[in-house]
Amino acid sequence: MVILSQGRFPEILYIDGFAGPGEYQGGGPGSPMIALDTALAFRPPLKAKLHFLFVEARTDRAEYLRQLVASRELPANVSVIIEGGITFDAAFAARYGSYQRQGRLMPTFAFIDPFGWTGAPFSVVERILSQRSCEVFVNFMYEEINRFIGHPDQVDNFNSFFGTEEWKKCVSELFPRERNRCLHDLYLRQLRSCAKFVRSFETSNKSDVTDYFLFYATNELLGLRKMKEAMWKVDEGGEFRFSDATDPYQAVLFEKAPDFAALRSQMLGEFSGKDAEIRDIEQFVLVQTAFRETHYKGILKTIEREGGLRALNPSRGRRLGTFADPDMLVQFK
Numbered sequence: 001m002v003i004l005s006q007g008r009f010p011e012i013l014y015i016d017g018f019a020g021p022g023e024y025q026g027g028g029p030g031s032p033m034i035a036l037d038t039a040l041a042f043r044p045p046l047k048a049k050l051h052f053l054f055v056e057a058r059t060d061r062a063e064y065l066r067q068l069v070a071s072r073e074l075p076a077n078v079s080v081i082i083e084g085g086i087t088f089d090a091a092f093a094a095r096y097g098s099y100q101r102q103g104r105l106m107p108t109f110a111f112i113d114p115f116g117w118t119g120a121p122f123s124v125v126e127r128i129l130s131q132r133s134c135e136v137f138v139n140f141m142y143e144e145i146n147r148f149i150g151h152p153d154q155v156d157n158f159n160s161f162f163g164t165e166e167w168k169k170c171v172s173e174l175f176p177r178e179r180n181r182c183l184h185d186l187y188l189r190q191l192r193s194c195a196k197f198v199r200s201f202e203t204s205n206k207s208d209v210t211d212y213f214l215f216y217a218t219n220e221l222l223g224l225r226k227m228k229e230a231m232w233k234v235d236e237g238g239e240f241r242f243s244d245a246t247d248p249y250q251a252v253l254f255e256k257a258p259d260f261a262a263l264r265s266q267m268l269g270e271f272s273g274k275d276a277e278i279r280d281i282e283q284f285v286l287v288q289t290a291f292r293e294t295h296y297k298g299i300l301k302t303i304e305r306e307g308g309l310r311a312l313n314p315s316r317g318r319r320l321g322t323f324a325d326p327d328m329l330v331q332f333k
C-alpha cells in the first residue's frame, strides 16, 4: 500500500474475500482488521484513497466485523465496504465496476482465504491478475483439498477452483507426496499462466505433513521482493515449519540463518563460466530461488575473495567485495 500510494496511483484496493469476523475467539485480530489497522497506523498517513472490500458469506460474522470496523476512526481517504451474506465471487462481480478507473481495475491486492476450495473460482483470480498492478495471495488449504479431492459431489467445485479438469490426474496419485506435488504444481502452473511471478510457501506440522500452501502471484518484481521480505521474517521456529515450496527440488526452510550453501550452489549452477550484470544476478535470486536480494551479495563477496569471479567494468574506487552497482558486469570462472 505504501509503495503504490506513493507512486502514480491515487486509489488502491485491498480485498479480503473470505474475511471472517475480524477477531479470533481467543481475541487475536483477524485478517481484515490486521490489514485495516496496519494502513491506519502508518505514519506519515497514506495519502491515496484506500478502498477496503471485505466479504464474508455468514451474516453474523459480517455483522461482528462491521462493529469492529465501526469502532475505528476512518480518515476521509479510507473507505471500507463490508459485504455480508454474499459470496466472494458474487460480491466481486457486483462491485467490480465501482473499482474501475479508466476502464481498469484499480491496483488491487486480493487475499483469498477460504476454508477449503469452494467459493474461490480460478476465473476470479485470473480476472484480477489480468489487470495492471494487481496481485493475489491465496491460502491453498491443502489438507482439506486433499481429503475431499476424490469426492464425487465436489467435481464441479474443484473444476472451478483449479480452472481446469487436470486435477483429476492427481487423484490417481496414490503416494501422499506425489499427490501433494501434483495438486500444488497444477495450481502453480495455473497462476503462472496469468502472472509473471508466482511463488508458493508451505507450512507443515511437526510430522512434516503439509498443512497449507500460500500462493503469491504478481506482475511486479518489487511486489515479489516485498513478499519475500515478509515471508523470511515470519518463521520463528514454533509449532510449524515454514518454507518456500515453489520448486520441489529446492525447498528452502525459512530460518534465521538461511542456507547460504544452497543459494551458492544455485547461483554457480546458473552463472558458472558466464558474464552477468549484478542486476541479472539479483533478478535470478529473486525470481528463481527461495532467497532474498539481501542474501546473495555476501556470497558474491566470498566467491570473489576465493578468486572465482572478477569485476569486468568496476566503477572507479570500487572496493573488493562490494556489488552495489546494478550495471557492473562480473565474470564467473
Ligand SMILES: C[S@@+](CC[C@H](N)C(=O)[O-])C[C@H]1O[C@@H](n2cnc3c(N)ncnc32)[C@H](O)[C@@H]1O
Pocket: 017, 018, 019, 020, 021, 022, 023, 029, 030, 031, 032, 055, 056, 057, 058, 061, 086, 087, 088, 089, 113, 114, 115, 118, 119, 120
Ligand atoms: C478461513 S476463514 C477466514 C479467516 C480470515 N481470513 C482471518 O484470517 O481472520 C473463511 C471465512 O470465509 C467465509 N466464507 C465461506 N465461504 C465463503 C464465500 N464463498 N465467500 C465469502 N466468504 C465465505 C466463512 O464463513 C469464514 O468466515
